[in-house]
Amino acid sequence: MRPANLACIALLLMVAACDAEEPAALRVAGGxxxxxxxxxxxxGCGACHVIPGVRGAVAWVGPPLTEWARRGYVGGRLPNAPENLVAWLLDPAAISPGTAMPSAGLTQAQARDAAAYLYTLGAARLPPVPAGMPLVPGEGGPRPEPRMRPRA
Ligand code: HEC
Known part of the structure; x- marks a missing residue:
């Protein structure tokens, strides 16, 4: 086989391996x-939400964002999908007039990054919480590596 063909196969395998890491449906473009x-x-999202892996995010003003990737709806309005979540983070009231969640004034890029993080929570092949970042106290309790929430 020619080296170019081998390189091609290697590339295809790498692409396949990347795909296996996060379900395409949960990928936030550019996030x-x-x-x-x-x-x-x-x-300061943690002032209102429980968010695993985010220091101090243990508040119950809004719904907990644990296992976010498994949630069905965003704000009870739109199906939980990357572009819908980004839109919500940019301007919650535009999607749900009268919602108690204020706009955090995020830029488009910041909203995409934040959404990408939320989809790491509870994804089918759950990536571990980054090393050195404990689950928040009282939320899941300390767990041995890799830190993954138990599934029902
Ligand atoms: C002042 C409190 C407050 C702050 C700060 C806040 N939120 Fe919220 N958030 C809420 C409330 C209340 C809801 C429920 C709103 C609704 O369903 O209408 C909510 C809903 C959400 C939802 C949808 C939850 C679901 O189950 O549908 C997401 C995702 C979310 N917030 C993420 C964030 C992120 C990320 C930040 C930081 C940029 C943030 N929130 C900041 C109060 C807050």
Whole structure:
């Protein structure tokens, strides 16, 4: 076999392996989960939500965002899908007039990053919580590596 063919096969295998890591339906175009975790911390989302992996995010003002990837609807209005979540994070009231969730004033890029992080929570092949980032106290309790929430 020619080297070019081998390289082609290797590339295809790598692409297939990437696909296996997160379901396509949960991928946020242009979103970066690691940056999103920082965005969520800085935006103070934890003042109202329980968000695993985000320091101090243990509040119950709004619904807990645990296992977000498994949630059916965003704000009870739109099917839970990447573009809908991004739209919600940018302007909740535009989707659900009168909602108690305020706009955090995120940029489009910040909203995409935050959404990418939320989809790491409860995804089918659940990625571990990044090393050095414990589950929030009182939310899931300390767990051995890899830190994954038990499934029912
Ligand atoms: C002042 C409190 C508050 C802050 C701050 C806040 N939220 Fe919310 N959030 C809420 C409330 C209340 C709801 C429920 C709204 C509804 O269903 O109409 C909600 C709903 C949501 C939902 C949909 C939940 C579901 O089950 O449908 C997501 C996702 C979300 N918030 C993410 C965030 C993110 C990310 C941030 C930070 C950028 C944030 N929230 C900041 C109060 C807040």
């Amino acid at each position: 970066d989960a690691r940056r999103g975790q920082a965005v969520i911390l800085a935006a």
